[in-house]
Amino acid sequence: MNRRRKRQEAISAYLYLSPAMLIFLVFTIAPALFVLYISTFNWNFLNQSMSTFIGLQNYTHLLTSANFWHSLLITLYFVVGSVPIGVFGALLLAILLMKPFRGRGLLRLLFFIPYVTPIVATSIVWLWLFNPQFGLFNALLQLVHLPQIGWVQSERFAMPSVILYTLWHGIGFNVIIFMSGLTTIPSELGEAARMDGANAWQEFWHVTWPMLSPTTLFVVIINTVGALQAFTQFFTLTGGGPIDATTTTSFFLYQQAFVFYHTGYAAAMAVVLFAIIAVLTFVQLRLSRMRTFYQ
Amino acid sequence: MKKGLMAAPIALSTVALVVSGWGGVASTAFAAAHVKHAAAPVTITFAEAMSSGTQKTALAQLVKEFEKQHPNVTVSLMPEPSYGVLLTKEQAAVAAQNPPTIGQAYEDWAAEFAQAKAIVPLTPYVFGKGGLTAAQRKDFWPSIWKDQYLSDGQMWMFPFNKSDFVMYYNATRLKQLHLATPKTWTAFAKVSKAVTSSAKRDWALSIDPGNPTAAANGTYLWMAVLRSFGGHVVQKGKVAFNSPAGVRTMQYFQTLYNEGALKLGSNYPGQTALGAGRSVFDLSTVASYPYNVEAVGGKFNMQVAAMPSGPAGQGNIMQGTNIVLFAKSTPAQKQAGWMFMNFLAQPKQTAYWAEQTGYLPVRKSADALMTAYFKTHPYQKIAAESLQFARPQEPIPGLQQAIGYIGNAVTEVLSQHTPIKQALTQAASQAQEALGGQ
């Protein structure tokens, strides 16, 4: 009886999973396996019959290529430059926004608005703001007598500029998620802490922060994966330049696959990139499990 | 329950479909169409990037005209927003074995398609029955006619929207400063220095140097100067822009930059700076004319002159695309595709196209039809006359990426103070790899 019920439950569970699984299987998993297959070929994109099997050569070529390692460094720069500020800035804004006041809804909305506006549209706006000769930013720098900079045109400032845009566009989402996380923390815990004589910082550190850790973990992972895969803002703002200063691994991948048509090579890179993302996510999950008492 | 039972076969059949798609088995069946009589209705598709402004309306008008003359043919346009997307789409469509009948293509795209046997030579159509007479062939500008061939000696392309570089300048400013319009690069450097003033925030020229992902106007300008200094981008199939002429070219740009006369930017910075009245020149294609007029907005007198020349003459770079015929179409479609591209290049049509869009007529006899137009649009005459000096880009796969490294070298030398020789040597070896790596 019990076994039959278990089997029935399993069957209907698979049934419920099937629509999502079907979509993933057809449009993600099968194509991903195909990419794995391509990565062992000198693939001729235009005429597949002219492709030749070359084993792991794409991988050895990739791992010995200075450009690839450079793109990983650039990616690291982007992740380290955007994720921590994006997460902690959002947490700070969320905490400041928690206590109701007149106009709070409006402010929350203003933070969120960039997130709902399309990336192509807003990066066009920012491209104009960044313009070294005619843009608003340099005009403002001039106004306060600071030296003007090249923004996306300069090798040094191109990445900070893209990071600035990315933070502006994405931080609102994090704020909303943090605010929702904060509302679920029972207020009794904080009251108890204060009765024990905790000050505001101690209360945050010993109550709010650990209670919030599942939310923080979620935001960190979503932001890291997003940063590792970021593409559109690089495409419209810098095109990977100047001189590869913003060629992240995602952009390098696009360039190799769709501009130069080194399909096999790009496929190998995709496999490596996938491995990196998976390992990073795994490590983040592990670390957080060790660090927090709250599951 | 029912749903679950059905899901499995659906999943299996979809996977089967995917697998068959990889082998490209499914779509080849469509190609096995039989030859039809010429008068039977036939539809051809044309992948193109003439998707906005007068380019769009003029092409639509030409299609209408063609369909009136050939009632059995329907031309279906497939507009793409830019050449970058057009290339992506054409390549993806070839890969998926479902290409259009004909499509716009640059020389190096055509070389790549030909190598993959994705397009067919036009030689049998042009020289065969229903082709062009000797007099008609002579009517094409020689530089354009030569551009239709690949290195194998076969004709693979037919000309469509051709343009070349001209020099736009702020005539009001030059007159105020009593400066003559520069005709040589030496004079250009002198004038550039004279108009530059950091106090007034004025300079001579803004360029987009481009990069390997996308070569830009600045890349082509650099190549034009190189040619007028007697150098070559590619010589005998090998990258040659790191020659002494290349070093001189880079020195020329470096001097302008160090004097504050030249600035780097992106998204047509030359046009923006000229339009703002800050820079005096914009060196770009004649197809930019309407955009430049809009940017200037009547604030001053903008004029057009031929590109300055160097010791080796005017080193103009031909821009714009040809049309290629894809291999997968039926013979009837191919015949109709050839008729359509031939139609577009006929004197009356190419003249109409030029007058509507600002591109250049591809045949000499079209000029006679355009005398009235040239009178009201003198800049078009200047550009058309420059066509004889304009050299198309070498039809080698990977060339766009290769010349993109020139853009990197320019940025390195100007803004990073990398030694010229070092930057050019590095760019040349990367470019050679891009050409050889295909």
Added chain:
Amino acid sequence: MRGLPLFRCGGGSTVKGNFLNILRIFILVVVALLFVAPFYWVIVTSLNTQSQALQYPPIFLPHWHVANYVRAWSEAPWVQYFVNTVFIAFATTLLVLVTSLLAGFAFGAMEFPGKTILFGGFLAIMMVPQTVLLIPDYILMQNLNWLNTYWAQIVPWGASVFGIFMLRQFFLSFPVEYWEAAQIDGASRFRFLWQFGLPSARPALITIGLYIFIGSWNSFLWPYIMTSTPAVQPIEVGLATFLGTNGTDWVGLSAAVVYTTLPVLIIFLIAQRQFMEGAYSGSGGLKG
């Protein structure tokens, strides 16, 4: 709404409390203004002539030069783009909600062999770099005859790891007693999901819906490659088309940016209360 105890002190009547409260609101207002500044700037640019836009020092006020709007409007079928975008976004969202609800319920509230491995596999899907799937997916779309259709823009995005993950967390914390009680009443699992699961998961569903809707609205590279005619293309692709091949009309572009962004803002303003409250109580499900 419960306030954070940490900042209760700001609500007190002490001088220090008042000061902190004012400082807090001041910081928030300044940051918010910085966030809106780019929008203000694009509106100003769009309402000036090209030469006014290029002036130095810059003009901070609009001159109501509406010709840019007229010109930009006439150059592309914006209404068509807009209708396409809305349709694609709604259809994708609906599909995601259905698939996520079913899968999230299975992962969160049911037992079956291979559950852990399957769930891990689903999470791994999130890490597949999207750009590279374009090559095989393009070939797949070609074989399904889906190129340049709505299908290609909806179905492949019809399942979301994010959605499944959130609903799994929700159903994990869904009290077992409810299901046991329902079983005694003889309810089927599906009826239970429909009658109890769906209504109580509404906040989570709204959050997922918002996330997917915006994601679909913002998607660019995929439709850029998979479609070729304005009849099925979304606004983002239409806007990219506007970045011409022979020049950049900054003021016209700004006008186009304004009226392509405006509809999504209006939709969002209308629905924001729902969205925000959904996000609020919905991602409470993150605690698992």
